[in-house]
Amino acid sequence: MPRLEVRDVTMQFPAVRALDGVSLSFELGEVHGVVGENGAGKSTLMRILSGLQRPTSGQVLVDGSVVELHGVRHALSLGIAMIHQELDVIDDLTVAENVFLGSEPKRFGLVDRKAMNERTAELLRRVGAAFPPQTSVASLSIAGKQLVEIAKALSHEARALIMDEPTAVLSERETESLFRLIGELRAQGVTVIYISHRLAEVEQLCDRVTVLRDGALVCTVDRGALSLAEMADRMVGRTLGDMFPPKGEPQTTGVTLRASGAKVEGWVKDATVEVRAGEVVGIAGLVGSGRTELCEAIVGLRRLSEGTVTLGGDRAMFSSPGQAMRQGVAYVSEDRKGAGLVMEMNCFENASLPSLRTIARPLVDRGAERAMFEKWRTKLDVRVGDPKAPVLYLSGGNQQKIAIAKWLETAPRVLILDEPTRGVDVGAKREIYALVRQLANEGLACIVVSSELTEIVGLCDRVFVMREGRTVGELVGSAVTEEGIMALAAGVGAA
Amino acid sequence: MKRLGSFFQTYGVVVALVVLIAVAAIVEGGTFLSAINLRNIVNQNAAVGIIAVGMTLVIMTGGIDLSVGSAVALSAAVGIKVLNGQIAGGTAETTAVAMALAVIVVIGVAIGALNGALITLGRVAPFIATLGGLVAFRSLAKVVSEGGQITAQGSTFERLGQTGIPIPGTSTPAGNPVEITWGIGLFVLVALAFGFVLRRTAYGRHAVAVGANEKAALYSGINPQRVRMWAYVLMGLCVGLASVVQGMRFGAVAPQQTGIFYELYAIAAVVIGGTSLSGGKGRVWGTVVGVMILAVITNLLILMNVPSEWQDFVQGVIILVAVLIQRGQGQRP
Numbered sequence: 001m002p003r004l005e006v007r008d009v010t011m012q013f014p015a016v017r018a019l020d021g022v023s024l025s026f027e028l029g030e031v032h033g034v035v036g037e038n039g040a041g042k043s044t045l046m047r048i049l050s051g052l053q054r055p056t057s058g059q060v061l062v063d064g065s066v067v068e069l070h071g072v073r074h075a076l077s078l079g080i081a082m083i084h085q086e087l088d089v090i091d092d093l094t095v096a097e098n099v100f101l102g103s104e105p106k107r108f109g110l111v112d113r114k115a116m117n118e119r120t121a122e123l124l125r126r127v128g129a130a131f132p133p134q135t136s137v138a139s140l141s142i143a144g145k146q147l148v149e150i151a152k153a154l155s156h157e158a159r160a161l162i163m164d165e166p167t168a169v170l171s172e173r174e175t176e177s178l179f180r181l182i183g184e185l186r187a188q189g190v191t192v193i194y195i196s197h198r199l200a201e202v203e204q205l206c207d208r209v210t211v212l213r214d215g216a217l218v219c220t221v222d223r224g225a226l227s228l229a230e231m232a233d234r235m236v237g238r239t240l241g242d243m244f245p246p247k248g249e250p251q252t253t254g255v256t257l258r259a260s261g262a263k264v265e266g267w268v269k270d271a272t273v274e275v276r277a278g279e280v281v282g283i284a285g286l287v288g289s290g291r292t293e294l295c296e297a298i299v300g301l302r303r304l305s306e307g308t309v310t311l312g313g314d315r316a317m318f319s320s321p322g323q324a325m326r327q328g329v330a331y332v333s334e335d336r337k338g339a340g341l342v343m344e345m346n347c348f349e350n351a352s353l354p355s356l357r358t359i360a361r362p363l364v365d366r367g368a369e370r371a372m373f374e375k376w377r378t379k380l381d382v383r384v385g386d387p388k389a390p391v392l393y394l395s396g397g398n399q400q401k402i403a404i405a406k407w408l409e410t411a412p413r414v415l416i417l418d419e420p421t422r423g424v425d426v427g428a429k430r431e432i433y434a435l436v437r438q439l440a441n442e443g444l445a446c447i448v449v450s451s452e453l454t455e456i457v458g459l460c461d462r463v464f465v466m467r468e469g470r471t472v473g474e475l476v477g478s479a480v481t482e483e484g485i486m487a488l489a490a491g492v493g494a495a
Numbered sequence: 496m497k498r499l500g501s502f503f504q505t506y507g508v509v510v511a512l513v514v515l516i517a518v519a520a521i522v523e524g525g526t527f528l529s530a531i532n533l534r535n536i537v538n539q540n541a542a543v544g545i546i547a548v549g550m551t552l553v554i555m556t557g558g559i560d561l562s563v564g565s566a567v568a569l570s571a572a573v574g575i576k577v578l579n580g581q582i583a584g585g586t587a588e589t590t591a592v593a594m595a596l597a598v599i600v601v602i603g604v605a606i607g608a609l610n611g612a613l614i615t616l617g618r619v620a621p622f623i624a625t626l627g628g629l630v631a632f633r634s635l636a637k638v639v640s641e642g643g644q645i646t647a648q649g650s651t652f653e654r655l656g657q658t659g660i661p662i663p664g665t666s667t668p669a670g671n672p673v674e675i676t677w678g679i680g681l682f683v684l685v686a687l688a689f690g691f692v693l694r695r696t697a698y699g700r701h702a703v704a705v706g707a708n709e710k711a712a713l714y715s716g717i718n719p720q721r722v723r724m725w726a727y728v729l730m731g732l733c734v735g736l737a738s739v740v741q742g743m744r745f746g747a748v749a750p751q752q753t754g755i756f757y758e759l760y761a762i763a764a765v766v767i768g769g770t771s772l773s774g775g776k777g778r779v780w781g782t783v784v785g786v787m788i789l790a791v792i793t794n795l796l797i798l799m800n801v802p803s804e805w806q807d808f809v810q811g812v813i814i815l816v817a818v819l820i821q822r823g824q825g826q827r828p
Contacts, residue, residue: 301713301714320713320716320718321713321714321715321716322716322717322718324716325716326716331714333714335710338708338710338711339708339710339711339713339714340711340714341711342703342704342707342708342711342712342715342775343707343708344707344708344775344776345703345704345707349700349703353700353704353712353715353716353717354715354716354717356697356700356701357697360696360697362696362697363691363695363696364695364696364697364700406715410716
């Protein structure tokens with residue numbers, strides 16, 4: 001008998017049918033991957049399974065009996081817990097307080113802290129966390145917070161755990177320990193439903209994989225039945241071909257942007273990177289190695305306590321992104337929702353935001369503003385129904401294209417892209433890779449920061465590797481390999 | 496049905512105002528609809544209206560200004576003091592009035608700049624920074640007026656507050672045509688100017704971005720501190736202009752009463768008008784409608800002889816209801 005099952009589930013929203021007659025079962029003690037592009041229906045399916053949403057039609061079965069889930073608490077009481085991508089922990093509370101939030105053990109009507117901490121300690125041992133129950137959650141890394149969420153799910157005797165892109169914010173090492181934990185949970189009979197964009201991960205971890213496309217079930221296969229390329233093809237419904245465009249010729253022109261001996265208090269100890277016009281330079285390294293902070297310092301978002309930045313040979317120490325922009329240096333943040341775009345604003349307003357002054361004389365020329373977005377809409381193939389709707393409703397890929405377009409509009413000489421494909425589906429990823437290469441070919445100096453090694457290796461002509469705040473090596477041309485980068489990033493082997 | 500819903504979400508306040516006016520017209524027909532009564536409603540609320548328009552900008556950028564009422568008292572007190580001093584010193588009355596008006600506006604702007612500096616450079620939370628002003632400026636106003644009321648000398652100052660552009664075909668009980676006062680004119684002008692700035696200029700867009708997501712604004716090359724600073728300076732300009740209107744209307748300042756609760760009326764009007772208290776979304780025309788809703792309610796309560804003790808209670812309930820309706824709208828996706 002499957003632990004969890006959906007039968008002929010359909011979810012009709014006013015504008016779109018998010019799920020269309022999907023039937024699917026999740027067995028006891030299996031790790032079941034669910035993959036699909038953005039908008040394929042993964043999130044809707046998970047929301048239905050975790051009680052956040054009721055389907056328009058169709059049934060949900062838990063342990064073989066039909067149930068109507070009315071709310072997250074109800075689902076939890078049946079042993080179904082969801083770990084969201086945006087973790088739900090509360091920073092101001094301790095680990096134990098988070099784990100037992102809303103179900104605190106009581107003694108004489110008061111919270112029994114001793115029992116709460118003891119039970120939390122046991123759960124933390126089970127998930128392999130090294131911190132005590134009294135730790136403040138604010139002081140934990142993202143990986144630590146994730147463990148707290150899993151412990152919280154286990155405190156409810158969760159027997160089905162839904163994880164939404166859990167590794168998106170983890171370093172390689174943290175990912176490995178998460179996978180070990182998932183393996184242990186499986187051995188204990190817990191069903192893990194694992195949603196991810198990263199096909200290689202799904203292949204490595206999952207016993208079975210289900211592919212969704214446009215709200216419909218494409219197939220459910222056992223591990224190894226499909227190659228990664230075949231899986232990607234099924235997700236997009238067409239043959240993708242090569243993910244990466246051909247690389248460029250080595251550039252011999254002078255260095256466009258160079259940061260040398262850079263130091264950012266608390267993050268970067270000693271970093272040197274440079275980029276020439278026409279090339280794509282990668283900055284690789286584990287999460288927390290100071291990549292993002294280095295880039296933020298270059299555009300004036302953080303203070304450089306030591307070191308210099310030069311642009312075209314001239315000193316260029318920027319104190320704000322506005323100043324960097326006026327000198328032709330643009331930074332596309334890794335945090336698209338929090339810093340890259342204003343989610344409440346529409347496509348026109350987001351695309352024109354950095355360059356608004358150029359079309360305000362002094363009133364904003366709305367025709368010019370529209371033309372601005374339309375130009376990039378065509379060039380970057382941004383797919384939007386109504387450009388006057390908030391960008392909040394767009395897919396990750398289309399949001400990212402607008403986040404890039406708004407900077408291209410400022411006609412930069414240097415474009416720094418931080419995690420340009422995070423939360424972006426396979427099809428749009430490929431388009432973004434092609435775009436970056438095309439921009440480089442047109443003479444732009446591009447820097448790409450990424451945690452995805454395949455992306456760095458596939459896209460970049462030259463790679464700087466960072467470890468614990470220092471650039472520990474530079475790889476060029478054919479020396480750019482996953483093994484080479486990992487050896488430097490993890491500090492093993494010769495640099 | 497869905498279109499009807501979104502119509503109400505956008506224009507619900509206008510519908511509310513129209514209904515309110517219809518009710519007032521039915522209940523108190525002739526008196527309410529008389530030209531002089533309608534003129535008075537707007538005239539009595541012009542000062543609060545001008546402040547509410549400025550408050551729309553401040554709230555849109557995610558801030559708040561609690562010091563406006565006290566700032567009105569302080570700037571008007573100093574202005575009238577200057578006026579009386581000049582007249583006593585033998586300056587021509589028109590020159591003295593011009594100087595007083597200039598002083599009032601300059602003090603308003605200076606107070607705005609001070610608030611802005613505390614909030615941007617001093618990194619004090621807007622609520623706290625302007626709460627200090629709320630208390631301190633009123634105290635200063637009392638110091639300036641030595642505890643009592645100051646009345647403007649000469650007739651020019653007060654006459655400016657009573658006169659304006661006559662409306663043909665209307666008549667006061669005394670038989671003169673009803674005049675649209677300069678104060679009303681200033682309110683209209685300020686509302687139009689701010690509406691334009693917020694909707695159509697780069698600054699207005701930057702203000703929306705800062706209010707909606709300050710980090711994203713910073714990352715987009717905008718200087719959020721400068722945007723905020725200007726919001727408070729422009730708020731100060733509105734305070735100065737409101738103080739001019741207020742001072743002229745009474746020809747006097749009583750620091751115990753002048754501008755009292757203006758910050759609350761202004762914030763209430765902004766919220767009723769559909770501007771989000773959490774920033775990033777705002778509309779000046781909504782605020783103007785909000786001011787008029789509060790104004791018509793007050794007028795209606797007076798015409799219906801509701802005891803004055805009860806009037807603020809009714810206002811309070813109306814404000815709460817408006818905020819609850821707004822919150823309901825915000826939750827709908």
